[in-house]
Amino acid sequence: MRRLLLALALLAVWLPLALAVSSPSEMLPDPAQEQRAQEIGRQLRCLVCQNESIEDSHADLARDLRHIVRERVAAGDSDAAVIDYLHARYGDFVLLRPPFNLLTAALWGMPVLALGGGLAAILLLRRRGAAPEPLPLSAEEQARLAALEKDPAE
Amino acid sequence: MPMTSRRVLMLAPLGVAAAGGLGFYAMLRGLGTGEYDPHGVPSALVGRTPPEFSLPPLVPSGLPLLASADLQNLEGPVLVNFWASWCVPCVVEHPQLMRLKREGVAVYGVNYKDKPEAAMAFLARHGNPFQRLGRDEPGRVAIDWGVYGVPETYFVDRKGVIRWRWAGPITPEVLEQDVRALLRHYA
Amino acid sequence: MIGEFGHFALALALALALAQTVLPILGAARNEPRLMAAAAPLAFGHLLAVGAAFLALITAFVVNDTSVITVVQNSHSAKPLLFKVAGAWGNHEGSMLLWVMILALCGGAVAAFGRALPGALRARVLGVLGLVAVGFLVFILATSNPFGRVWPPAPDGQGLNPVLQDPGLAFHPPMLYLGYVGYAVTFAFAVAALIEGRVDAAWGRWVRPWALGSWCFLTLGITLGSYWAYYELGWGGYWFWDPVENASLLPWLAGTALLHSAVVVEKREALKVWSVLLALLAFGFSLLGTFLVRSGVLNSVHAFANDPARGVFILGLLLFYVGGSFALFAWRAPSMAPTGMFAPLSREGGLVLNNLLLCSMAAVVLSGTLWPMFADLLFQQKISVGPPFFNTALLPLAVPLILAMAAGALLPWKRARLWPVLQRLWWAALIAAGGVALVLAFAGWRIGPAFGIGGGLWLVCGALADLADRIGLFRRPAAAWGRALGLPRAAWGGALAHAGLGVSVLGIAGMGLASDRLAAVQPGQSLSLAGYEWRLDKVADAIGPNWTARRATVTVLRNGDLVTVMTPERRFFPVGRTTTTEAAIHTTFLADLYAVMGEEQNGAAVLRLHYNPLASWIWFGGGIMALGGALSLTDRRIRVAAPAPRGAAKAAA
Numbered sequence: 001m002r003r004l005l006l007a008l009a010l011l012a013v014w015l016p017l018a019l020a021v022s023s024p025s026e027m028l029p030d031p032a033q034e035q036r037a038q039e040i041g042r043q044l045r046c047l048v049c050q051n052e053s054i055e056d057s058h059a060d061l062a063r064d065l066r067h068i069v070r071e072r073v074a075a076g077d078s079d080a081a082v083i084d085y086l087h088a089r090y091g092d093f094v095l096l097r098p099p100f101n102l103l104t105a106a107l108w109g110m111p112v113l114a115l116g117g118g119l120a121a122i123l124l125l126r127r128r129g130a131a132p133e134p135l136p137l138s139a140e141e142q143a144r145l146a147a148l149e150k151d152p153a154e
Numbered sequence: 155m156p157m158t159s160r161r162v163l164m165l166a167p168l169g170v171a172a173a174g175g176l177g178f179y180a181m182l183r184g185l186g187t188g189e190y191d192p193h194g195v196p197s198a199l200v201g202r203t204p205p206e207f208s209l210p211p212l213v214p215s216g217l218p219l220l221a222s223a224d225l226q227n228l229e230g231p232v233l234v235n236f237w238a239s240w241c242v243p244c245v246v247e248h249p250q251l252m253r254l255k256r257e258g259v260a261v262y263g264v265n266y267k268d269k270p271e272a273a274m275a276f277l278a279r280h281g282n283p284f285q286r287l288g289r290d291e292p293g294r295v296a297i298d299w300g301v302y303g304v305p306e307t308y309f310v311d312r313k314g315v316i317r318w319r320w321a322g323p324i325t326p327e328v329l330e331q332d333v334r335a336l337l338r339h340y341a
Numbered sequence: 342m343i344g345e346f347g348h349f350a351l352a353l354a355l356a357l358a359l360a361q362t363v364l365p366i367l368g369a370a371r372n373e374p375r376l377m378a379a380a381a382p383l384a385f386g387h388l389l390a391v392g393a394a395f396l397a398l399i400t401a402f403v404v405n406d407t408s409v410i411t412v413v414q415n416s417h418s419a420k421p422l423l424f425k426v427a428g429a430w431g432n433h434e435g436s437m438l439l440w441v442m443i444l445a446l447c448g449g450a451v452a453a454f455g456r457a458l459p460g461a462l463r464a465r466v467l468g469v470l471g472l473v474a475v476g477f478l479v480f481i482l483a484t485s486n487p488f489g490r491v492w493p494p495a496p497d498g499q500g501l502n503p504v505l506q507d508p509g510l511a512f513h514p515p516m517l518y519l520g521y522v523g524y525a526v527t528f529a530f531a532v533a534a535l536i537e538g539r540v541d542a543a544w545g546r547w548v549r550p551w552a553l554g555s556w557c558f559l560t561l562g563i564t565l566g567s568y569w570a571y572y573e574l575g576w577g578g579y580w581f582w583d584p585v586e587n588a589s590l591l592p593w594l595a596g597t598a599l600l601h602s603a604v605v606v607e608k609r610e611a612l613k614v615w616s617v618l619l620a621l622l623a624f625g626f627s628l629l630g631t632f633l634v635r636s637g638v639l640n641s642v643h644a645f646a647n648d649p650a651r652g653v654f655i656l657g658l659l660l661f662y663v664g665g666s667f668a669l670f671a672w673r674a675p676s677m678a679p680t681g682m683f684a685p686l687s688r689e690g691g692l693v694l695n696n697l698l699l700c701s702m703a704a705v706v707l708s709g710t711l712w713p714m715f716a717d718l719l720f721q722q723k724i725s726v727g728p729p730f731f732n733t734a735l736l737p738l739a740v741p742l743i744l745a746m747a748a749g750a751l752l753p754w755k756r757a758r759l760w761p762v763l764q765r766l767w768w769a770a771l772i773a774a775g776g777v778a779l780v781l782a783f784a785g786w787r788i789g790p791a792f793g794i795g796g797g798l799w800l801v802c803g804a805l806a807d808l809a810d811r812i813g814l815f816r817r818p819a820a821a822w823g824r825a826l827g828l829p830r831a832a833w834g835g836a837l838a839h840a841g842l843g844v845s846v847l848g849i850a851g852m853g854l855a856s857d858r859l860a861a862v863q864p865g866q867s868l869s870l871a872g873y874e875w876r877l878d879k880v881a882d883a884i885g886p887n888w889t890a891r892r893a894t895v896t897v898l899r900n901g902d903l904v905t906v907m908t909p910e911r912r913f914f915p916v917g918r919t920t921t922t923e924a925a926i927h928t929t930f931l932a933d934l935y936a937v938m939g940e941e942q943n944g945a946a947v948l949r950l951h952y953n954p955l956a957s958w959i960w961f962g963g964g965i966m967a968l969g970g971a972l973s974l975t976d977r978r979i980r981v982a983a984p985a986p987r988g989a990a991k992a993a994a
Contacts, residue, residue, distance in 0.1 A: 023939075024860045024947060045725045047195050047302040051583045053727070056576065060267075061302055064293055089205075089300040091198030096727025103722055110708045111734050114701035122693065124159055140459065141543060164674045167618065168667040171625070175660045177715055181638040182652045184718065192639060192714065196723050 026063070028070050037073045040082050041066055045096050053096060197300050197319035199308070204234075204316060205298040209288025212265055214274050220262055220288030226314045231340045232260045233333070234308040235284075236296055238268045239276035241304045247323035251283035254329070259337065263287040266296050266304050309333070311340040344409050344488040347397030351438075351488075354390035354445070355478040361387055361448070361471030365464035369536075377464035381452035384467050387474065388449040395442040398487050402429040408494040411435055411487050417500040417916050419887040427511030428501045433635060434487035436514060440631075441477050443515070443522040444470065451526060458547060465533035466526070473525050476658045484651045500916035503888070509569035513562060517589060520559025521627035524592055526551040527599065528624035531617045532666055535673045540613040545606030548620065550974055552603055555623075556596045557970035563589050564963030571960075572924050577855060577935055577951045579959060582731040584639050587710040588630030594703040595623040598696045600970075605689045608754060612693070614674045619696075621670060625663040626703075632659050638714060684756045691749030698742040705734050743796045743846065746839055747803020751810060765810055769802030784854050793850025800843025804836040834973030838966045845962030851932075851955025861945040871952035873934065874898040880938075880946050888912040890923075893938045893946055897927065909938040909948075928957045 028034040041055035046062040054062040054069070065086065072082040086094050098104045106113065184190025199205075208221035218224075225232065235251060237244045251261055263284035265273045268291070290296050299308065302321070309318035318336055320328060361383040368376025401409045402425045405418045415432045416425055430439040448470040455463050481487070530548045534540045566589070571579040580586065599619040605612040633639050636652030683689045709726045716722045747769060751762045777795035780787065809815060811832055812824040858870045867876040876896045883892040890910040897904040907925035914921070927934040933956040939947030 027859065043727075043729050045727060051581070051727070056578065064297060068294075068297065087198075089198060089298060090302070091196060091300070091723070093195050093723040093725055096725050097729035097733070098724045098726055103716055103720060104712075104724065107708055107712045107726070107730075108734065110705045111701060111737050114704035115697065115738070118697045118701060121163055122697070124163070141541065144457075144543065161671075161675045164614075165671045167621070168664065168671045171660070171664050171667050174711070175656065175664060177718055178632070178636075178638060178656050178659075179653075181714060181718055182636060182649055182656060185637055185652070186649050190638075190718060192637075192717070194723070196721075 026066060026070070028074055030074075033073050034070075036079065037066075037070045040073070040079055041069050043083065043096050044069070044086055045094050047090060047094065194321065195302060197308075197316070197321075199300050199316045200319055202316060203314050204308075204310065205295075207295045207298060209264065209290055209295055212270055212273055212287050212289050214270060215277060215282065215287055217282070217284060217287040220264065220286045224262070224286055225310050228260075228310070228312045228314060230260065230312055231317075231337060232262055232310045234262045234264065234299075234310060236264045236266050236290075236299070236301050236304050236306045238266045238304050239272040240268065241266075243323040244276075244305045245280065247305055247307075247325065248280045248283070250324045250326060250329045252281045254333070255283040255285075260285050264296065265289045266301070267291060267293045309336050309340075343397050343401045343404075343406055344490055347394045347401070348486065348488040350390050350394035350397060351478065351482060351486075354387055354394065354441070355475065355482065357383055357387040357390055358471045358474040358478055362468050362475055364468075365471075366468035369461040369464045369468070372461070374460060377460050380464045380467035383471070384445075384448040384452040387471070388445040391438075391442050391445040391474075394488075395438055398435055398438055399426055399429045401488075402426060405498065406494075407496070407498060408490055408492060409487075410489040410491050413491055413495045413498050415501050416498040417887070418497050419916065420501060420506070421886050423508065423511055424501060424506045427505075430514050431501055431505050431510075434481070434485045434489075436518075437477065437481050437485050438487050439515065440518055440522060441474055441481065443518050444474050444477065444525055447522060447526050448474065451529075455547075462530075462533055462537065462547075465536055466529045469529035469532045470525060473529070473662065476661065480651075480654050480658060484654055500887075500914070503912070503914040503917065503919050503921050506887075507569065507573060509565055509573070513565045513569060516558050516565055517562030520555050520557075520562050520596075521592060521624075521630070523551060523555025523558060524596060524620070524624040524627050527555065527620040528662075528666065531620035532669065534617055535666075535669045538673055538676060540606065540617060540677060542607050542610050544613075545603045545608075545616065548616070549600070549603045549607060552596060552599045552620070552623075553970050553974050556593070556600055557967045557974070559589070559593050559596060560963055560967045560970065563593060564960050564967070567963070568960040571956070572926055573921075576937065576949070577852075577857070577953055577956070579852070579956075582709070582726075582728045584710045585630075585634055587706050588626075588633050590706055591626035591630065591703055591710075592623050594699050594706065595619055595626050598699040598703075599623055601692045601695050601699075605692050609683065609689050611683060611689060612696075614677050615696070617674065618670060621663070621666045622703075625659075625666070626707075628659050628662060632656060633710075686752070686759060687757045688749070688752045688754045690757075691745065691752045694745055695742070695749060698738050698745070702735055702738045702742075705738065706731070709734065740796075743800060746842070747799055747806070750803070750807045750835065750839060766803060766806055769799055769806050772802050773799035780850075780854075787854060790850045790853035793846060793853060797843045797845075797847030797850055800846060801840045804840035804843065807839070808833070808836045829976050831973045831976040834969045834971070834976065836969070837972060838969030841962045841965030841967075841969055843962070844958050844965055845960075848955045848958030848960075848962055851958065852953055855951060855953045855956070857949060857951040859939075859947070859949045861942060861947050863945045868948065868950060870950050871932075872899065873904065873952070875936070875948070875950055877946060877948060880941060883910065885912065887916060888914045891938070891941065893936075893948070895925070895936050895948065897934055905934065907934065907936045909936045911938055911940075931955065933957060 028037060038055055042053045044054045044065065046052045046054045046057035046059055046065070048059050048061050049057045052062075054065045068086070069082055072085055077085070083095070092099060098107065100108050181190045185192075204222055204225050206222050208223075209219055211217060211219035225234070233251075233254065254261055261283050263286070265287060268289070270289070273289075288295070299306075300319075305323055307320045307324055308316050311317050317340060318332065320332065324333065361380060364376050364383065365380035368374070368379070398411070400406075401412050402416050403422065405412060405416060405425070407413050411429075411432055411434050415435070416428045420428065429435045448467060451463070451466055451470065455466070458466070527548050530544065530551070534544055566586075567579045570581070571577060599616060599622075602612045602616040602619055606616050632652075632655045636655055637649065638652065685693075709731055713724050713726050716724055747766060748759075748762050751765055773795040776798040777791045780791035780794050784790065808825075808828075811828055812821045814821045856871055858868055860868055862868060862877045864877050864879050867874050869875070874897070876898065878894040878896055880891055880893045883890040890912040892908050892910045895907045895909065897907060905927040907927055909925040910923040912921045912923055913919075922937055922939075925936045931954065933951070933953040935951035935953055935956075937949040937951075939949060941947070
């Protein structure tokens, strides 16, 4: 569990602790395959613990899913095939990287949308505001500003 | 006035906040009525046929085993219930399963990660609602079904298509509101 | 007794906050100096009352008064004193009290240091702060009373969650809240400016110290939380893109943007309306985080206990403050004359780019956090948005931000040319490229970490280039020392903060090269990882104040020489029956050695060992950033804005 949250929240109601220090027997003998399995596992969500990948969780189900991932990897499946295997069983929810589709188009497009929208707004306001008209300061403010500016700034 | 687009732009934050607020309010209301549940996980199998599987029987129970072939060409809809003797909510839902059995509804069981003796003791104590019962000791078939906790119950129509999945105990309310409606609809 | 006293003090605080809202704002509207003058004394009174309630709660925790529900639910007599005190804000009710306590402190600070503010502005700022306090005090009194009673008193408390019994976490929430609530002050300034219908350079000057101070605390709070996760979680993770973490990142991003845009307001009288909006946003995001964490709409195990009534109440507050201020913005901002045109290629142009990128990042984080909830609500589709999404979607925004950061600080105001700036940065670019090449040469084809190292070096060197340029190190080396002394502290602070981010980026990149090893080891056996030999000497029992533990002794050797002895533990807390894992961390300048102990089987203990290059730089960088902010805060140009008449300036600052 992203325990950091607590941070903010400070208070969780349910915190099974004892970490995913899993068992060495779970690991694949081939370090390259184990590495791949870990990378795949980090993209799959542990369904019972919320916001935690199966690699980081010590829940029973996460352990079973880790086992399946390793089994598929050892059987020679590609990364995508392993992920598809679990996606077919648990749906989009299991994917920590949401698939690109109609529902997530705006989400994945957000960097472009935000940048483009921001740029458009800036350009729009630049055109409109082409004639700058300084707002006169009140006498009181002018005096204060003058006092402030007497300070040896820079 | 050329000011209008500027004005619209300055209304944008309010619009976004209002839409967000409306959404949040709907979520809070949904939390109360159960329509919005941030913790539920939908089943990927609804609308599909169950995966291929074959589970050994729980021998001392004398019930027949359960395999995917048993979920084809059915006489009527079937409930497939994943349960375990160590699961507390399973005790809560058991009376409802017994009731369905008395009403003649076919309930197939999958005993999940359990010891045969413990499972037998559970059935002896609470009654046996199952027509068929398979043992899934490693929990692999459950994962093929997309089960993420016990109890979970799947509704399979007579064509063998999964129509509904309930994660958590079948309470009397769930029985009356959901299961009955499904039974009528797919009768 | 303590309970009743605290409860009464809270009610009194509400009455004072109400007066603090109504009288000064009315006075400012009618231009009645006597009503406006009531603002400061009322703010002090409000602070005293909330302070009394807060002390009452802490006292209840320290003396373990088990007739108070919050104490029963969250404390225990066997807890060390520090955690008894920290336990006071380790729960929903107490943390809300801490929230209003800090808000009252901010109000008091505005009242004390804001004597130089124009009377009407000061009255309105204090009035708005009072209004914020009213909402939250009503919320506490109506739904989350920390002084609720149980009778008869429980024999003892149920204990605080052991994960929370950690010094890091004792200080983390106050830091974070100082950040969040500090943005209430910039919010109040923005609302006051909207009511008055004017924003000027002086406004920018008054807002900047508050924006800076809040930013420093928020930076520290986030850093502390991240470090806590790193050592407490036991597998070296430090940031998870969890909704609750994102909720703290959003105000940070908006606040960072505000910090920079306020400079433009101050120097060039431009971006005024935009800065007002950012000030509203920074506080709006803080409130959004409060709502998400406490309402139960989030899919996070770390959210506070769910209570729909509380959720609706907080949503009401959120809509009132955020919606109200945005409505005020939509109404008043269009009439604020747009001023201050400038060339795209200039310091102010660079700051606009900074704002654009930071706000785009905030948009990505916000949509990644909220979209799963809205997709569920609107389309009944459950999706997950996790670290792979955030890392991918933020990268195209973070890269230009990092590239532009070094150059932006070197651009002159008004009109600039890019070439001279790039000329002054060529050596930084060279060092960055060298860093990329080195990583690729020694660590293999690791693109991400390599370019991360390059980016971090670019930022650090860029900050150095900025300072070198300002003191004329290369043009007139003889005079450089003198110029360095005369350089405004804000310039030092800015460069330091940028370098701090560079250090953090270096740390994050280094963590990308981390390696680990998991094995069951018999005492006497060794494992090798990253050129070190880790030998498990023994596993023994250990006893703490309110826990017992199994403690492993791991001796780390390098080429036969002793490096360190590490003692990872598994702790068992009898109260609450929980087990936690305490990682042992040996921090060196270049890397962390990190050991965790797992379960024991047949005399062997499972050890998970990590080698985390540059790990501590992540949080060290955060500290440098906050330090840079604090240094800027001591700049006299900023100080004069806060405290008062010239004579009092020194004393007040």
